[in-house]
Amino acid sequence: MSNQFQLMREQRFRPFFFTQFLGAFNDNAFKTALITLVTFRAGQLTTLDGKMLATLLPGLFILPFFLFSATSGQIADKYEKSMLVRLTKCLEIGIMLLAAWGFMARSFWPLVAALFLMGAQSTLFGPVKYAYLPQHLREEELIGGNGMVEMGTFVAILAGEILGAWLAMANDGALLTSATVIAVAVAGYWVSRGVPHSPAADPQLRINWNPVSETWRNLKFARGNRTVWLSLLGTSWFWFYGATILAQFPTFTKDVLHGDESVFILLLTVFSLGIGIGSLLCEKLSGGKVEIGLVPFGAIGLTVFGVDLYWASLNAGAASLPAGLAHGAYDFLGALGQATHWRVLLDIALLGLFGGFYIVPLYALIQTRSEKSHQSRIIAANNILNALFMVISAVVSMALFALGLSIPQLFLATALFNVVVAAYIYRLVPEFLIRFVVWLLVHSAYRLEKRGIEQVPESGGALLVSNHTSLADVLLITAASVRPPRFAIDPRHFARPLLGAVLREGRAIPLPGEAGQVGEAARDGAPSAAMQTAQAAIESALAAGEIVVVFPETGTEADGQVRPFCPWFAALLEVLRARHPATPVLPLALHGLEDSAFAAARLRLGQRLARLRPFRRVAVTVGAPQAASAAAAESVRQALCFLADAQTVQSRL
Template sequence: MSSQFKLMGERRFLPFFLTQFLGAFNDNLYKNALVVLITFQAARYTTLAPGVLVNLAAGLFILPFFLFSATSGQLADKFEKTRLIRFVKLFEIGVMALATVAFALDSLALLFSALFLMGLHSTIFGPVKYAVLPVYLREEELVGGNALVEAGTFIAILLGTIAGGVTIALPGGAAWLSAAVLAVAVAGYLTSRAIPAAPAADPTLRINWNPLTETWRNIGFTRGNRTVFLSILGISWFWFYGALFLSQFPGYAKDVLGGDEHAVTLLLALFSVGIGVGSLLCEKLSGKHVEIGLVPFGSIGLSVFAFDLWWVSPAASHAGEALPLAAVLADAVTWRALFDLVMIGVFGGFFIVPLYALVQSRSEPAHRSRIIAGNNILNAAFMVVAAGLGAGLLAAGFTIPQLILITAVLNAAVAVYIYTLVPEFLVRFIVWLLVHTVYRLRVKGVEHIPEEGPALLVANHVSFVDALVITAASRRPIRFVMDHHIFRWPILSFVFRSSRAIPIASAKEDAAMMERAFDEVARALAAGELVGIFPEGRITDDGELKPFRPGIRRIVERTPVPVVPLALRGLWGSSFSRKDGPAMSRPLRRGLFSRIELVGGTPFAPDAATPESLQAAIAGLRGEMR
């Protein structure tokens, strides 16, 4: 079993997972029941149109995210997180008790008040929900844990939405719903009692109760790390994209597919299942570490399948009386549209899970909750803009398929913009693609690469893509020292420049460049970075190790750091090696998915890291597999 499913059997994760699942379920159970009630029975309460009431309900639920996210982030950083979770769950019981009274009194004002308070409940829980995962999970479990949380959340949203609509429509539906929301709230509190303790990140923090100034301060925290901030913008964009799509489901089911309310439920179910599947696949595709290379992959799928959904939709247009679900599914074009919708969900999972994991892993622990609160504020803002854009375009005469096309184009433009600002995403995508198509990479001993602090990584040089293979196996960025000719190699030069590789030349070719390279290596190691070198000085032309050059000794004498030996196995004879002639003279010489390995060895102390000792260690790690 994958480790992400093993987490479901452990106390450090399961009670938390159940608590957040039940909270998301209850939010949507109550919210959708209220939406259905005011849609069909608005005249019982007010003269306002049902459409106005539905939009008012959506606004009331999301309003607390604007008003109280900043305060919630501070609370999550200041107090022990498990106590805060239990308080939130007790608060939920109180809110559901108020909803029960509201149903009994048939009071629309109290029903809306309870909805606002449930939004407040979710606002307070949000920063704790994501900030607590790095406390309970190891780094290699973070992607799997986030995948389970995201999959669980969307399934809870789906089940709660369906259950809310079904329950309120039953005879005596208000009474059944009151019992259900109270029972779920109590169950959520009981599961929260089993959540392990999670210490406060900053117990000395003084709470700023001014939501405006603290909101601006939280946005400032998100901007402290450029990659984290752009990841948060990516997450917010996903919620913009998702909100725009979800809001079109009723109209798409009715006007394009020609279906009834059951078709709407089917669209929501398929979209949620797609996101769940994509989220759960992330751990396997990422090798159990935060693989941001999946983010561009996800954004490509979000645009490609949205474009195809637009392409097929006009052919499926219907008018007149709504068709039963069986009649809708009898049309082959409908199946293609449904497949597109599932794949949009799947690629949405690929897009969102690594971004959440990246924000958690790279945020400063002392104010991680406030960064996540800032994320929630931006998410809410993007969703409001999405609602306004959708309503505005439809009012201007655009059709739902045209709105889908606009979303696909906007997504592509946003993706290009983000990856231009942070090339690391695109570099990791290229690396991820290499080791999941041309090669199938197996790693051993990479735990010897330190999680933090400087180190010199030393490897044998077999092919033009050695640096990319090592990069794929490392959880941390590596600055490689490489021959300036390879550094300028077409296509790969973009990857090397974006990863801040260090070009070097021999003293005979360019002595000044060589000195600049050694100076840059010293600066990188002094800054706590990983530096990778290929001490043979050239790619092997016979598969055997060449004598290691003395540059290793010069580096560690100037900056004493641990030296980690790495052996590449299986690359000799691949398209990028020099076996039987120049590299790439026979593309895909060994086909796709050929097995390669990277083996790490015990680090050498600086004074023991001689060229001879390192060459012997790497030869031993490599063995007979060249």
């Protein structure tokens, strides 16, 4: 796929996309219509306080995610998924008929029941939704596919909320709302008939129908994979943050911005478009791979623009209303005419944008690093945590209001606490922060061209043999690689500040090359002890299905030419030929850094500064693989020389 939009031409993706789109649209059209009625016209349905209901009703919708997600995850792993998709759409039709009765009869409790049941229906669909993608998309399509789904979800949320708010306030709103939610449910079922067959991940699974014990077991299983578990916590925090902001939009519009229903719709529009654009940009910014370096980037934006939203809200709230304003509130045109409101809108849009950068890579990471047979149950664990955090969000918001905090102060507290949560996660999993630094460095200092990266196998062990041109080689290869590589490298590099952190986090293998010429036979003809240790570590990593990168040249020169290989590389190939003959060996050529500020040659600080050139064009080229059984040190070196020379001839960087 050249870009994510081409997935819309594929039968494996298009029906699923529109099925989930219509489901999210209908959820939010119904939910927003109900919340708008209780916020602005509560007396038509109930005598309960509208502000309290606006906070409680979203919590009621997500409560089933906490109660029933574990069971739903088991069902999604046990049964064929396209059948489950169509079943959930049939349930949606029945629930919308109940909601229509509530709207037409102006009866509050049937609407509350329908809201809870729609949450239960979405709970069943959730594990199917996110486990479907890795079953039908290749790994390099997952970022684009997740971006499309997140974009579609939030556009559907936007459209559903706009329509729901409009329907709630329209003449004959009850009839129009009822007809709309039923029609959309029927359309969703019709589209779902095109979702392709999706085999069960674990058809022999015995379902535990006890939601309490299964929820506990589900969470315990998810904790077994530390990176996945912390990614689940990361997504759940995002939903805490988002739920806190979105739940206050109706009252924020009315009490702080002095706006009417159209201003509420404007805020939803801006936020949802921000998330949609951020989700789509993830594929461009990540180069089509699972780039978790975007997660800290998104977290920074969530804090910066959350804090600025507080200050912007104070300015907007302090502005006096014009005399004689109709109904005592701005409509959306009047709000757009106020300079103070533009800053609020910009902050909300950027919160959405950076939220997209934050959430899409986390979902892709969860999908790629979860066990295939348990993917739906991992997604179910994610839904449990998301629901728990959103319920906690409602409770915390009410507690802070009881302490006297205003809505802008709630926004500020949430943005500042985001710093604490991010720091905690990145301390436990430095991979997130290191990937961010690598991504930022490569995308701010260089223009990276990747050629032949598809030659690297999607799974299984592989040995990449690279030329050594600069101190930034490890960072560029890490940034270019679809899979996280391990480096076998001179241990002196571990002492360098950023490079050492990348090597330690990536579990690099100490392999003294030019420093000690490891691998040369000892005087008795046996390999040195250091070489035996290094060989064993490389062999173990390859056997475990990991990518290992080695730099076997005897030296590094400013002309960028490939030097003769150290003897230890031939010894390593002998080991692989005997024990792992099918392991692919691939040459990897780096170009464009040999005369840069990070060149491996010994230079003074002034000389390095003189070589700084922003957005320097650099390239990473991977050649065709050779099986270890047929690879020889000289043939691999010749292939590497050809890549480096061909690269130079074809493109002067």
